[in-house]
Amino acid sequence: MGQITPTMTDDRELLAAIQTRDREALDALYERYSGLVYAVCLRVLQCPADAEDALIDTFWQVWSKPEKYDATRGTVPTYLAMIARSRALDMRRSRSAESNRRDQAKPVDGLAPEMKGEMTIDPAVMQEEENDQVHGALASLTPEQREAIRMSFYNGLSHQEIAQALRTPVGTIKSRLRQGLIQLREYFRTSGEEPLS
Amino acid sequence: MSSDELRELTLLYVVNALDEDERRVIDQRLSRGCPETIGALAEARAVLNHLPTLETPISPSPQARERLRSRIERQQSTEARSPAADSAVRTVPEPKSASGRPADAIPSGRALQSPAKRRYSIAIAAIISMILTGGLIAILVVPAMFDQRGQLLSLQEIVKQMKEDMTAYVDDLNRLQERDQVREAMDQLLSSPALKVISLRALENANDENRGWLYWDPESNRCRIYAEHFERPEGGRYRLALVTEDDQEILGATFTFDDSGRSFFDITLPENDIDSPNHFASVRVLHDDSEEGDETDDVLGRPIFGGSFH
Numbered sequence: 048m049g050q051i052t053p054t055m056t057d058d059r060e061l062l063a064a065i066q067t068r069d070r071e072a073l074d075a076l077y078e079r080y081s082g083l084v085y086a087v088c089l090r091v092l093q094c095p096a097d098a099e100d101a102l103i104d105t106f107w108q109v110w111s112k113p114e115k116y117d118a119t120r121g122t123v124p125t126y127l128a129m130i131a132r133s134r135a136l137d138m139r140r141s142r143s144a145e146s147n148r149r150d151q152a153k154p155v156d157g158l159a160p161e162m163k164g165e166m167t168i169d170p171a172v173m174q175e176e177e178n179d180q181v182h183g184a185l186a187s188l189t190p191e192q193r194e195a196i197r198m199s200f201y202n203g204l205s206h207q208e209i210a211q212a213l214r215t216p217v218g219t220i221k222s223r224l225r226q227g228l229i230q231l232r233e234y235f236r237t238s239g240e241e242p243l244s
Numbered sequence: 245m246s247s248d249e250l251r252e253l254t255l256l257y258v259v260n261a262l263d264e265d266e267r268r269v270i271d272q273r274l275s276r277g278c279p280e281t282i283g284a285l286a287e288a289r290a291v292l293n294h295l296p297t298l299e300t301p302i303s304p305s306p307q308a309r310e311r312l313r314s315r316i317e318r319q320q321s322t323e324a325r326s327p328a329a330d331s332a333v334r335t336v337p338e339p340k341s342a343s344g345r346p347a348d349a350i351p352s353g354r355a356l357q358s359p360a361k362r363r364y365s366i367a368i369a370a371i372i373s374m375i376l377t378g379g380l381i382a383i384l385v386v387p388a389m390f391d392q393r394g395q396l397l398s399l400q401e402i403v404k405q406m407k408e409d410m411t412a413y414v415d416d417l418n419r420l421q422e423r424d425q426v427r428e429a430m431d432q433l434l435s436s437p438a439l440k441v442i443s444l445r446a447l448e449n450a451n452d453e454n455r456g457w458l459y460w461d462p463e464s465n466r467c468r469i470y471a472e473h474f475e476r477p478e479g480g481r482y483r484l485a486l487v488t489e490d491d492q493e494i495l496g497a498t499f500t501f502d503d504s505g506r507s508f509f510d511i512t513l514p515e516n517d518i519d520s521p522n523h524f525a526s527v528r529v530l531h532d533d534s535e536e537g538d539e540t541d542d543v544l545g546r547p548i549f550g551g552s553f554h
Contacts, residue, residue, distance in 0.1 A: 124297050196295070228291060231295065235294060
């Protein structure tokens with residue numbers, strides 16, 4: 048098994064080492080990005096235990112198929128965050144389906160049953176949201192814009208569904224999404240934080 | 245649409261926040277391969293893909309790392325035992341504990357079962373098998389033990405009854421199978437681009453009820469004849485002939501009416517050297533009075549029905 052050398056600090060080198068079944072490289076990658084991956088999973092799943100399952104699945108996927116990473120399509124943290132979001136969304140859909148089968152609950156306040164679970168936010172997570180140290184690009188958005196974008200991106204809701212959940216007119220939600228996304232795009236373009244493809 | 249408008253719309257497109265009309269505009273531009281739209285969409289996706297990296301990192305519990313390590317160790321030990329099964333092993337899902345969480349700290353599969361537990365499982369399986377077998381016997385045998393008036397039959401009668409039921413069952417299966425084959429053969433014929441359909445009429449003593457159709461695929465030489473209300477004595481041999489303008493039979497095949505009551509017959513004609521089905525003028529079906537081993541067509545009897553290609 049290879050060793051993490053002082054020069055092997057580049058994320059892409061870690062991915063290359065993982066392809067050779069180097070567990071220490073995976074450990075290093077985990078050390079570097081498990082906090083980000085866990086945060087993304089928690090954002091989607093709203094449940095620490097489920098988020099840890101999704102975190103493990105994410106790094107397991109990296110370990111099992113490291114060749115899937117395409118350096119031309121983005122940085123390693125972007126790639127990890129995309130896998131994390133995808134795994135967490137899959138997990139939430141399957142758990143929501145299980146929950147619906149058990150509960151057979153009727154829609155509440157006009158929300159479809161499959162959305163009810165998505166809208167139930169853990170109070171601890173709500174508190175964390177309050178304390179969230181919003182930084183960088185997200186800090187340039189209003190809380191309402193952040194909320195609309197997060198609901199769209201992490202919960203996979205359409206603008207009508209967000210409007211329904213927040214009891215806000217559809218046009219307002221659409222405007223928040225548009226303004227928020229434009230601001231994010233401009234932030235990335237001017238800050239050079241991530242090269243846009 | 246200006247460039248800025250397009251870039252705004254594609255941002256909303258990737259988060260599913262466009263109205264139907266707006267979405268259709270983007271879809272149409274994409275389907276035309278519009279480079280500006282494709283570029284704007286790539287830019288919008290890049291913005292969204294980068295969004296999660298803005299999240300404030302939150303440390304997971306130390307147990308999460310241990311669970312990941314344990315999962316990898318399990319996989320590697322399995323690979324070491326069975327190198328050939330490498331790809332399959334990787335797709336094996338993580339074993340779950342009763343709580344639904346992965347059970348990383350314990351070995352998986354049958355190794356978990358103690359001998360006593362295994363014996364218990366076998367006993368349960370045996371009992372379930374006995375119950376199912378008993379139920380099956382009750383369903384199949386018990387009804388056959390009584391006649392239509394509900395009186396108990398003798399063993400001989402029971403066996404006879406079961407034989408009859410089984411024969412009827414097999415007959416039903418055969419009929420279903422035959423029906424599928426018939427349907428499949430017709431589907432194949434109808435799908436042929438070269439298919440010829442010829443109306444058939446009785447050639448002697450014709451009346452309105454005597455009618456039929458010949459479906460002929462010149463490429464495979466398969467034919468199906470539908471013949472309604474024609475004379476077709478059981479056991480009689482007949483010959484289907486394809487005839488040219490100068491009354492020469494070029495293609496022909498013999499067939500026999502059976503007692504199935506079907507009104508159609510599937511026939512395959514011999515190899516066809518004629519390069520175009522347009523060489524044929526008519527088709528006819530004749531009595532075939534030849535004996536086994538006859539090498540001439542001179543013994544062909546009277547025509548029963550036929551039709552013209554034109």
